[in-house]
Amino acid sequence: xxxxxxxxxxxxxxxxxxxxxxxxxxxxxxxxxxxxxxxxxxxxxxxxxxxxxxxxxxxxxxxxxxxxxxxxxxxxxxxxxxxxxxxxxxxxxxxxxxxxxxxxxxxxxxxxxxxxxxxxxxxxxxxxxxxxxxxxxxxxxxxxxxxxxxxxxxxxxxxxxxxxxxxxxxxxxxxxxxxxxxxxxxxxxxxxxxxxxxxxxxxxxxxxxxxxxxxxxxxxxxxxxxxxxxxxxxxxxxxxxxxxxxxxxxxxxxxxxxxxxxxxxxxxxxxxxxxxxxxxxxxxxxxxxxxxxxxxxxxxxxxxxxxxxxxxxxxxxxxxxxxxxxxxxxx
Amino acid sequence: xxxxxxxxxxxxxxxxxxxxxxxxxxxxxxxxxxxxxxxxxxxxxxxxxxxxxxxxxxxxxxxxxxxxxxxxxxxxxxxxxxxxxxxxxxxxxxxxxxxxxxxxxxxxxxxxxxxxxxxxxxxxxxxxxxxxxxxxxxxxxxxxxxxxxxxxxxxxxxxxxxxxxxxxxxxxxxxxxxxxxxxxxxxxxxxxxxxxxxxxxxxxxxxxxxxxxxxxxxxxxxxxxxxxxxxxxxxxxxxxxxxxxxxxxxxxxxxxxxxxxxxxxxxxxxxxxxxxxxxxxxxxxxxxxxxxxxxxxxxxxxxxxxxxxxxxxxxxxxxxxxxxxx
Numbered sequence: 048x049x050x051x052x053x054x055x056x057x058x059x060x061x062x063x064x065x066x067x068x069x070x071x072x073x074x075x076x077x078x079x080x081x082x083x084x085x086x087x088x089x090x091x092x093x094x095x096x097x098x099x100x101x102x103x104x105x106x107x108x109x110x111x112x113x114x115x116x117x118x119x120x121x122x123x124x125x126x127x128x129x130x131x132x133x134x135x136x137x138x139x140x141x142x143x144x145x146x147x148x149x150x151x152x153x154x155x156x157x158x159x160x161x162x163x164x165x166x167x168x169x170x171x172x173x174x175x176x177x178x179x180x181x182x183x184x185x186x187x188x189x190x191x192x193x194x195x196x197x198x199x200x201x202x203x204x205x206x207x208x209x210x211x212x213x214x215x216x217x218x219x220x221x222x223x224x225x226x227x228x229x230x231x232x233x234x235x236x237x238x239x240x241x242x243x244x245x246x247x248x249x250x251x252x253x254x255x256x257x258x259x260x261x262x263x264x265x266x267x268x269x270x271x272x273x274x275x276x277x278x279x280x281x282x283x284x285x286x287x288x289x290x291x292x293x294x295x296x297x298x299x300x301x302x303x304x305x306x307x308x309x310x311x312x313x314x315x316x317x318x319x320x321x322x323x324x325x326x327x328x329x330x331x332x333x334x335x336x337x338x339x340x341x342x343x344x345x346x347x348x349x350x351x352x353x354x355x356x357x358x359x360x361x362x363x364x365x366x367x368x369x370x371x372x373x374x375x376x377x378x
Numbered sequence: 379x380x381x382x383x384x385x386x387x388x389x390x391x392x393x394x395x396x397x398x399x400x401x402x403x404x405x406x407x408x409x410x411x412x413x414x415x416x417x418x419x420x421x422x423x424x425x426x427x428x429x430x431x432x433x434x435x436x437x438x439x440x441x442x443x444x445x446x447x448x449x450x451x452x453x454x455x456x457x458x459x460x461x462x463x464x465x466x467x468x469x470x471x472x473x474x475x476x477x478x479x480x481x482x483x484x485x486x487x488x489x490x491x492x493x494x495x496x497x498x499x500x501x502x503x504x505x506x507x508x509x510x511x512x513x514x515x516x517x518x519x520x521x522x523x524x525x526x527x528x529x530x531x532x533x534x535x536x537x538x539x540x541x542x543x544x545x546x547x548x549x550x551x552x553x554x555x556x557x558x559x560x561x562x563x564x565x566x567x568x569x570x571x572x573x574x575x576x577x578x579x580x581x582x583x584x585x586x587x588x589x590x591x592x593x594x595x596x597x598x599x600x601x602x603x604x605x606x607x608x609x610x611x612x613x614x615x616x617x618x619x620x621x622x623x624x625x626x627x628x629x630x631x632x633x634x635x636x637x638x639x640x641x642x643x644x645x646x647x648x649x650x651x652x653x654x655x656x657x658x659x660x661x662x663x664x665x666x667x668x669x670x671x672x673x674x675x676x677x678x679x680x681x682x683x684x685x686x687x688x689x690x691x692x693x694x695x696x697x698x699x700x701x702x703x704x
Contacts, residue, residue: 205657234597234636234640235653235658235673238654241648242649267641267642267644267645267648267649290643301570304570304573305569306598306599308601308625310602312621313580314602316573316576318573318574318577319574322538
């Protein structure tokens with residue numbers, strides 16, 4: 048068994064729109080190891096959610112995927128809908144941002160939890176029911192016997208997200224993709240759900256892809272972190288390294304724009320001027336060049352390659368942070 | 379407190395003074411108090427951050443100051459005016475001086491008006507002549523970072539979230555207010571855009587001597603943006619004090635729990651301290667005594683029977699807790 052669970056190689060995911068082809072994911076490569084938690088960070092328009100859907104095979108109509116997606120030795124891009132149904136659940140499961148809309152509003156929690164198990168694991172109804180109860184206990188739903196009989200609207204947002212996680216875990220996936228799982232939740236509840244994800248990931252030895260717009264959310268609770276910008280990977284590395292010693296200018300600018308606990312009262316925050324490039328007609332060179340304070344002529348014409356700075360920490364930047372002026376990395 | 383009391387008020391020097399404010403909502407399941415005895419005040423030029431989770435009443439409090447929600451009890455004074463007693467006509471005049479910015483910038487703008495018209499909307503209602511409005515619009519747009527040549531004729535749907543929020547800020551400033559109430563003004567924006575809008579607010583605040591109420595659920599944003607902070611829970615106040623001191627040394631267990639829920643990549647487990655258990659209770663049937671007691675790690679018997687009042691725990695720092703933290 049290979050140590051690598053998911054290998055994404057030069058993945059492109061394009062979506063047709065009235066304004067032209069949106070290059071939502073435009074050449075992204077990375078891998079997810081068995082049992083590791085990988086964070087994916089990016090702002091709106093970075094392509095992080097489309098990438099998750101591209102991996103799942105949940106692309107909208109009028110879209111195309113190219114590149115290579117290998118999961119546990121299988122080529123995901125070549126699979127039919129039929130084959131994908133065998134993958135969804137027992138191999139890859141997903142948790143979405145809005146737990147209110149992911150659960151069926153007219154079906155009791157118990158059936159939503161047992162449906163997948165009955166289908167994929169071939170267990171009896173009574174066995175599935177007893178496993179459903181265990182799952183609710185595992186994700187920390189209080190009074191689980193009663194909640195099994197409840198409908199989604201009878202639960203709070205935090206409880207619904209716990210139930211969603213239980214549904215995702217029900218078929219014992221090897222990879223769980225959580226796309227902004229706590230964005231709709233209050234801070235103290237977000238905290239509980241993040242703790243829960245980390246705990247089940249460790250206890251089950253499962254791989255986790257935790258997608259968030261907030262680098263702080265991801266950095267403290269994943270092993271490695273990838274930073275996306277405008278459809279491309281800006282940086283990837285050990286979460287601690289990416290946070291403490293960001294290499295890409297975008298990563299450091301993003302961190303600088305977040306108010307820290309040391310920030311002086313009323314002092315201006317560092318800003319990233321300008322806005323995201325057009326997703327239908329992105330810049331020829333580095334996608335971040337038009338907003339980057341360190342950009343040089345090369346950045347505008349050439350796409351910087353991913354360069355490893357050691358310990359698996361790599362960035363696609365000609366002028367990484369702390370590099371002397373005039374020096375170019377990766378050419 | 380989650381309790382009541384007004385020991386932290388600073389008297390006549392305040393430009394806005396809210397005492398024992400109550401706001402009631404009526405639902406099919408009966409009436410409940412979304413705000414149940416909240417007090418705070420602001421000195422001229424101060425920024426007060428109001429933080430708390432869903433259902434704590436922070437937005438309702440902001441709206442009630444402008445009487446956008448009916449006030450069920452308590453006193454609100456703005457400069458010399460008693461807001462509770464003010465007539466609708468007087469309120470219309472006062473709202474010129476007390477402007478509000480909302481969370482969702484795009485839906486708070488009329489989709490059929492151009493940016494130029496939108497920023498001068500308040501001035502138009504105030505009776506400023508069209509020729510004067512047309513002359514002033516470019517300057518206001520420039521001040522909020524939207525060059526007039528490019529943006530004046532645009533419609534809200536052509537703007538990004540950050541640009542729309544700049545229009546909302548420009549519209550509020552065009553009538554030269556004394557008080558600006560910002561209800562989650564950057565929550566819908568990306569981090570990089572958030573910083574731009576926060577810097578703009580700071581800049582304009584200094585330039586126009588604004589007093590600001592800044593309502594937010596994101597604790598990180600509030601600390602350095604505010605002078606004072608008010609922490610709310612389920613319609614009650616928990617803590618009030620200098621924002622940087624409260625963050626450094628919270629006295630109320632809820633404030634502590636909130637701060638420990640902010641992701642901190644520096645610490646081993648990703649957070650600075652233990653998690654708060656449980657869920658936020660329904661405001662329809664709040665717990666007796668201290669409303670926070672059902673989730674409080676140090677709650678005692680007394681907390682269930684006696685509602686704590688705001689009292690000074692350190693110079694300038696007030697908490698509504700029977701057992702404040704050191």
